[in-house]
Amino acid sequence: MSYSSGRQFLQLPGPTNVPERVLRAMSRPTIDHRGPECGRLGLEVLEGMKEVFQTSGKVVIFPSSGSGAWEGALTNTLSPGDKILMFEVGQFAALWIQVAVKLGLDVEVVQTDWRHGVDPHVVETKLREDRDHKVKAVGVVHNETSSGVTSQVNAVRAAMNRARHPALLLVDVISSLGSIDYRHDEWGVDVSIGGSQKGLMLPPGLGFNAISEKALAASKSARLPRAYWDWQPMLAQNIHGFFPYTPATNLLFGLQESLNMLREEGLQNVLSRHERHGEATRRAVRAWGLENVALNPKEYSNSVTAIYTPAGHSADELRKVILERFNMPLGTGLGKLQDRVFRIGHLGDFNDLMLAGTLAGVEMGLDIAGVPHRKGGLTAALDYLTESLREVASPAQV
Numbered sequence: 064m065s066y067s068s069g070r071q072f073l074q075l076p077g078p079t080n081v082p083e084r085v086l087r088a089m090s091r092p093t094i095d096h097r098g099p100e101c102g103r104l105g106l107e108v109l110e111g112m113k114e115v116f117q118t119s120g121k122v123v124i125f126p127s128s129g130s131g132a133w134e135g136a137l138t139n140t141l142s143p144g145d146k147i148l149m150f151e152v153g154q155f156a157a158l159w160i161q162v163a164v165k166l167g168l169d170v171e172v173v174q175t176d177w178r179h180g181v182d183p184h185v186v187e188t189k190l191r192e193d194r195d196h197k198v199k200a201v202g203v204v205h206n207e208t209s210s211g212v213t214s215q216v217n218a219v220r221a222a223m224n225r226a227r228h229p230a231l232l233l234v235d236v237i238s239s240l241g242s243i244d245y246r247h248d249e250w251g252v253d254v255s256i257g258g259s260q261k262g263l264m265l266p267p268g269l270g271f272n273a274i275s276e277k278a279l280a281a282s283k284s285a286r287l288p289r290a291y292w293d294w295q296p297m298l299a300q301n302i303h304g305f306f307p308y309t310p311a312t313n314l315l316f317g318l319q320e321s322l323n324m325l326r327e328e329g330l331q332n333v334l335s336r337h338e339r340h341g342e343a344t345r346r347a348v349r350a351w352g353l354e355n356v357a358l359n360p361k362e363y364s365n366s367v368t369a370i371y372t373p374a375g376h377s378a379d380e381l382r383k384v385i386l387e388r389f390n391m392p393l394g395t396g397l398g399k400l401q402d403r404v405f406r407i408g409h410l411g412d413f414n415d416l417m418l419a420g421t422l423a424g425v426e427m428g429l430d431i432a433g434v435p436h437r438k439g440g441l442t443a444a445l446d447y448l449t450e451s452l453r454e455v456a457s458p459a460q461v
């Protein structure tokens with residue numbers, strides 16, 4: 064393969080661009096994982112992750128992909144044969160459901176059209192019907208990365224409360240953590256499941272569980288077999304910033320730096336930035352005359368946009384053209400959306416000009432690949448970005 068000059072635009076909805084600062088922080092000699100430096104590092108990143116999850120409770124960090132943290136959430140809180148209510152809102156939800164099935168849980172799956180999020184009314188109805196409280200947990204994917212649909216987790220919690228049902232609420236926030244508003248404590252979530260390679264701007268390799276008091280209590284009696292994922296030895300060691308087995312030391316250096324960056328920018332500003340880039344991307348899609356997979360504007364994702372190519376036009380061919388001509392990998396259509404959808408990741412370490420470059424690459428690619436569309440998507444996005452900056456630079460500040 065020949066050298067491809069310039070910087071690659073890695074516009075996947077994860078893994079995302081890893082900023083220089085994080086790369087430099089990680090390029091250090093590996094330290095003694097039982098020594099004092101690692102203890103201090105452990106304490107610092109565990110504390111920092113609480114801010115990101117917006118919790119005062121416990122957070123654990125696994126050396127794993129996000130899928131490992133799914134398994135951690137399930138095995139620590141549930142017992143063989145326990146019933147769990149899950150919603151197949153897209154491919155990631157479908158994969159998590161498979162994990163639950165393989166672990167021997169009794170999974171009740173609510174199907175959707177993959178274009179809408181979890182319906183809180185369905186949650187309420189299902190839980191009201193469950194008079195003898197057989198359902199032990201409700202599993203929800205906050206931001207479904209395959210479809211660009213964000214479910215209203217606070218509304219799901221409200222529905223569970225209205226039904227006065229004691230089930231645990233388990234939420235996958237792998238592609239929303241650090242990019243879309245999420246509040247573990249305030250929204251009454253019992254286990255939040257995170258990963259390092261999306262909003263947190265890190266390479267893949269860290270999985271997270273944020274744990275409520277109720278989930279912690281459930282873990283004392285939960286009987287699903289668990290060893291590597293067991294919270295108890297992890298929490299016991301975490302008190303002093305250590306881990307029961309070798310942690311991903313250099314990724315923790317990276318996490319320390321990405322937490323610094325999130326704090327410097329301010330979590331609220333980070334979230335507003337993602338909102339702005341989400342909206343600009345959607346304006347481009349509308350101007351192109353293409354169709355967003357997400358149908359409900361309240362559920363539009365601010366970290367990823369999934370877009371249909373017109374019938375008869377291959378989304379994979381379009382992605383191939385864009386990769387070959389512009390060195391920009393875009394997200395593929397997953398599961399039943401394969402070849403029908405391409406996805407633009409607009410999360411993590413990202414700014415206006417990177418979005419402009421991304422949308423320019425898509426617009427040129429649509430043209431070269433012969434995908435029917437209207438011109439002007441990039442312009443519509445730039446107009447919005449400029450307009451929203453003018454609002455910020457109000458006369459008082461000029």
Ligand SMILES: *Cc1c(COP(=O)(O)O)cnc(C)c1O
Nearest residue numbers: 128129130155206208237238258
């Ligand atoms: C990326 C992603 C996952 C899977 O994470 P891995 O690190 O690949 O295991 C799960 N859920 C969602 C919503 C994701 O975006």
